[in-house]
Amino acid sequence: MRNGLVYAAGLMAGAALLAGCDMAANIPEAARGTGEGAIELAEFPDRPYWGDTHLHTDNSIDAFGFGVRLGPEEALRFASGEEVTSTTGVKGRLARPLDFLVIADHSDAMGATRRLYDAPRLLIRDATLRRWHDMMHESPQQSQRAVAELITAAANGTLPKGLTEDPEAQAEATRDIWTAQLETLDRYNRPGKFTALAGFEWTLMPDGNNLHRVVMFRDGSDKTGKVAPFQSIDTRVEQLWDYMDAYARKTGGQVLAIPHNSNVSNGLMFELTMPDGGPMTAEYARRRARAEPVVEITQIKGDSETHPFLSPNDEFASFGVAGWELGNLPLTQRATPAMAGGSYVREALKRGLSIEQRLGVNPYSFGVVGSTDSHTALATADEDNFFGKHTGNEPANRNRALDPQNLGTDIGRFGWNYLAGGYAAAWARGNTRAEIFDAFRRREVYATTGPRMVVRLFGGFDFTEADWAGDWVRAGYRRGVPMGGALKDKGKVPTFLISALKDPDGANLDRVQMVKGWVDASGELHERVYDVVWSDMDRRRSSGGKVPAVGDTVDRKTATYTNSIGAAELRSVWRDPSYRHGQRAFYYLRVLEIPTPRWPLYDAVRFGIKLPADAMADAVAQERAYSSPIWLKPKKRK
Amino acid sequence: MKRPGWTGEPLVHFLIAGAVIFAFFAWRGEEVDPASRTISVDREQQAQIALGFERMMQRPPTDAELDSQIERYVRDEVLYREALRLGLDRDDAVVRRRLAQKMDMLASAQAETEQPSAKVLLAWYDAHPERFADETRYTFDQLWFDSEVAARSAMGKVRSAKDWRRLGQAISLPPSLTGEARDEVLARFGEQFLTAIDLLEPGEQWQGPVRSGFGWHLVHLRAREPGKPRPFAEIANTVENDWRTATIAARREEGYRLLREAYKVEIDK
Numbered sequence: 001m002r003n004g005l006v007y008a009a010g011l012m013a014g015a016a017l018l019a020g021c022d023m024a025a026n027i028p029e030a031a032r033g034t035g036e037g038a039i040e041l042a043e044f045p046d047r048p049y050w051g052d053t054h055l056h057t058d059n060s061i062d063a064f065g066f067g068v069r070l071g072p073e074e075a076l077r078f079a080s081g082e083e084v085t086s087t088t089g090v091k092g093r094l095a096r097p098l099d100f101l102v103i104a105d106h107s108d109a110m111g112a113t114r115r116l117y118d119a120p121r122l123l124i125r126d127a128t129l130r131r132w133h134d135m136m137h138e139s140p141q142q143s144q145r146a147v148a149e150l151i152t153a154a155a156n157g158t159l160p161k162g163l164t165e166d167p168e169a170q171a172e173a174t175r176d177i178w179t180a181q182l183e184t185l186d187r188y189n190r191p192g193k194f195t196a197l198a199g200f201e202w203t204l205m206p207d208g209n210n211l212h213r214v215v216m217f218r219d220g221s222d223k224t225g226k227v228a229p230f231q232s233i234d235t236r237v238e239q240l241w242d243y244m245d246a247y248a249r250k251t252g253g254q255v256l257a258i259p260h261n262s263n264v265s266n267g268l269m270f271e272l273t274m275p276d277g278g279p280m281t282a283e284y285a286r287r288r289a290r291a292e293p294v295v296e297i298t299q300i301k302g303d304s305e306t307h308p309f310l311s312p313n314d315e316f317a318s319f320g321v322a323g324w325e326l327g328n329l330p331l332t333q334r335a336t337p338a339m340a341g342g343s344y345v346r347e348a349l350k351r352g353l354s355i356e357q358r359l360g361v362n363p364y365s366f367g368v369v370g371s372t373d374s375h376t377a378l379a380t381a382d383e384d385n386f387f388g389k390h391t392g393n394e395p396a397n398r399n400r401a402l403d404p405q406n407l408g409t410d411i412g413r414f415g416w417n418y419l420a421g422g423y424a425a426a427w428a429r430g431n432t433r434a435e436i437f438d439a440f441r442r443r444e445v446y447a448t449t450g451p452r453m454v455v456r457l458f459g460g461f462d463f464t465e466a467d468w469a470g471d472w473v474r475a476g477y478r479r480g481v482p483m484g485g486a487l488k489d490k491g492k493v494p495t496f497l498i499s500a501l502k503d504p505d506g507a508n509l510d511r512v513q514m515v516k517g518w519v520d521a522s523g524e525l526h527e528r529v530y531d532v533v534w535s536d537m538d539r540r541r542s543s544g545g546k547v548p549a550v551g552d553t554v555d556r557k558t559a560t561y562t563n564s565i566g567a568a569e570l571r572s573v574w575r576d577p578s579y580r581h582g583q584r585a586f587y588y589l590r591v592l593e594i595p596t597p598r599w600p601l602y603d604a605v606r607f608g609i610k611l612p613a614d615a616m617a618d619a620v621a622q623e624r625a626y627s628s629p630i631w632l633k634p635k636k637r638k
Numbered sequence: 639m640k641r642p643g644w645t646g647e648p649l650v651h652f653l654i655a656g657a658v659i660f661a662f663f664a665w666r667g668e669e670v671d672p673a674s675r676t677i678s679v680d681r682e683q684q685a686q687i688a689l690g691f692e693r694m695m696q697r698p699p700t701d702a703e704l705d706s707q708i709e710r711y712v713r714d715e716v717l718y719r720e721a722l723r724l725g726l727d728r729d730d731a732v733v734r735r736r737l738a739q740k741m742d743m744l745a746s747a748q749a750e751t752e753q754p755s756a757k758v759l760l761a762w763y764d765a766h767p768e769r770f771a772d773e774t775r776y777t778f779d780q781l782w783f784d785s786e787v788a789a790r791s792a793m794g795k796v797r798s799a800k801d802w803r804r805l806g807q808a809i810s811l812p813p814s815l816t817g818e819a820r821d822e823v824l825a826r827f828g829e830q831f832l833t834a835i836d837l838l839e840p841g842e843q844w845q846g847p848v849r850s851g852f853g854w855h856l857v858h859l860r861a862r863e864p865g866k867p868r869p870f871a872e873i874a875n876t877v878e879n880d881w882r883t884a885t886i887a888a889r890r891e892e893g894y895r896l897l898r899e900a901y902k903v904e905i906d907k
Binding site for chain 2: 026027028031047050073077081095096097099119120122123137138187188190193452454456468499501502503504505506563568569571
């Protein structure tokens with residue numbers, strides 16, 4: 001029998017000997033570059049293209065340890081609509097494919113957990129690394145515990161030296177992974193059909209405070225192959241921008257960065273000062289605005305729009321806040337109310353106005369997208385197809401909604417705090433790398449918490465209801481600016497063309513709100529949420545500035561809802577009732593769906609588990625879209 | 639030079655390579671045989687140890703370090719062989735899973751890096767026309783209504799209407815699509831609508847109402863053209879991706895089946 005086994009091993013090993021090749025041979029020229037000139041473009045962006053800018057695969061140090069064994073190829077196949085078997089053996093396919101994907105593996109110690117896993121045990125001299133090696137081999141649960149320890153160590157700067165000691169050797173390993181990945185991206189990039197963008201996550205985390213950015217490239221491997229992902233260890237954000245500038249200079253290509261999870265930054269993501277505490281310089285503000293035109297506002301690890309503490313009059317401010325609000329990423333430091341201002345997007349947009357008033361430059365003039373930050377290599381964002389934050393909470397783990405999260409101190413965050421994830425929508429004239437990237441660059445993008453609502457916003461000074469009768473999209477572009485744009489204050493009241501169409505396979509719409517932030521003459525910051533248009537307006541009369549709740553059709557016992565309330569589409573032309581000449585302001589839309597089950601409720605029904613009271617209270621929510629803002633800027637004074 | 643057809647079969651490559659490896663192992667048999675009481679650490683083995691050290695510590699070992707690594711290697715080898723003699727590998731879940739994974743990897747490693755010839759890809763393309771055809775394309779006009787009643791009442795007027803576009807309610811959906819790909823229709827109108835219009839026969843009549851996630855539609859389905867095959871030259875890359883994915887899975891399965899056939903499995907009910 002032993003001989004038979006050796007023979008079979010030999011048989012299988014034989015396959016491995018016949019390697020060696022050039023896989024790039026069949027990639028069409030157009031798929032290797034930016035896709036400019038490859039397809040016919042629409043005159044105006046005519047539909048939102050859907051994507052995920054933040055997906056991890058088995059090359060990420062934490063994802064591999066959490067158990068994922070799917071790589072970039074499987075990630076691209078899944079996102080583009082093919083069937084893929086998840087690491088835990090569940091077959092899955094997106095009912096509606098995505099249009100684009102950014103694979104954003106951690107640049108630090110890329111592939112390191114895999115190397116640790118594969119390393120001969122006797123050569124691992126560091127006691128901690130050897131323990132992690134053993135845990136990774138022992139069982140999936142132990143492996144997840146090892147990675148939780150690893151993330152905490154990374155957050156605390158106590159990673160064992162073996163992982164970080166020789167940056168050159170690590171850089172070489174990273175380059176190998178990067179080169180292979182760039183080629184895979186080119187192989188799956190199909191201009192006009194599916195866009196595969198290169199990227200990585202830069203994981204700066206001083207004292208566990210999350211300052212992570214996803215870095216996203218416009219170009220194909222001919223340019224991106226000339227650099228390697230930039231490491232975060234012992235760096236500052238200005239060095240990331242230096243790296244990005246150097247890339248543009250060296251290759252003529254383009255790159256941008258997308259900050260995310262400001263909600264677990266303990267106030268550091270959107271500071272009023274420089275990172276070192278000194279007064280912010282105009283140069284810093286200019287560089288930040290240029291490098292980081294878009295922020296990820298919502299994802300699996302919570303929603304960063306705002307917090308009830310910052311927006312006490314906003315009755316919808318608490319979405320995706322539970323658990324995450326407690327402190328920084330590994331919960332090594334609790335959050336205090338004073339930190340909230342630097343942790344949420346709406347407040348950051350306000351701070352930007354005030355800094356601009358002082359310095360003449362707005363560092364926080366960004367648009368917004370949603371994404372998943374999934375560590376399963378599967379870009380799922382719907383409540384009824386949640387594949388988990390990582391492989392340890394894929395649906396194979398029936399208890400995942402109740403499990404305590406296994407990062408850091410373990411206290412206070414539970415599985416049910418995870419959101420199902422978000423998606424990014426890009427208004428582009430076609431589906432190519434250049435068109436998608438350029439939409440991000442001009443901030444003509446928006447975020448959803450998963451559903452694919454179609455949200456249009458144009459700002460101008462002369463829009464009227466009569467515009468709906470004609471080609472209003474053309475009118476919007478001709479006589480105004482789309483989301484992400486800026487209006488020059490001419491002493492006239494700004495008006496907005498607003499349209500929100502429901503996800504055809506999702507829930508009806510409750511309402512569309514305009515969120516306005518502004519800075520007054522004395523420098524004080526203000527915000528206000530206006531209900532602009534809602535379903536059944538004749539029956540749901542606004543009283544005392546409040547629109548009555550839309551209702552709730554969710555059956556908690558079966559995790560179902562009906563579209564018997566709400567609207568398919570909501571449109572309005574809105575004039576700012578509180579306009580003041582000379583005031584700096586921003587305006588963005590928040591579109592709310594009717595209440596629907598969140599994934600823990602689907603889990604509870606599917607697996608017959610009982611949710612505790614606080615999870616149950618959060619088991620139904622109003623999914624939403626956030627548009628990028630339009631800014632109103634005073635004319636330049638001399 | 640013309641070779642017989644069987645020389646191109648991957649399974650044949652597989653078997654030949656397997657035989658080569660077997661011969662190799664047989665020749666080196668003494669060294670891999672755990673029953674042997676001789677442990678020889680030759681130059682090659684020492685180089686391996688040094689390389690492993692370098693990978694982990696990211697610098698080459700000093701002589702003293704190499705000596706101590708070799709000493710550890712010998713120690714582990716002694717204990718490893720004794721463990722095998724005692725059969726300790728048999729009930730160990732980690733060893734079991736790790737070895738199973740290695741077998742899987744070996745089976746598919748070739749397909750992961752192999753450059754298939756154009757001939758192989760063309761054969762793959764010919765064998766799976768449905769995977770490489772263009773999408774079905776749709777040409778239709780549609781009107782939207784928020785209720786079935788409104789849709790039915792418009793149905794009576796639509797044939798005689800001068801401008802059918804005026805009959806529908808306002809919504810941000812294109813009233814007409816011409817030769818649009820299935821995925822585009824799916825993105826704009828959703829699954830429910832697509833399923834519904836797949837049940838309609840194309841023709842000159844308005845049909846419906848049909849249901850979508852938005853409400854109700856009258857549809858004039860002018861044409862539904864099944865996707866034509868796309869020329870191989872245009873999609874060689876897609877064919878290669880598909881070949882690779884399918885071949886990796888097939889090789890793993892094939893490798894497993896070869897082994898599985900030698901077993902009789904009894905599962906108590």
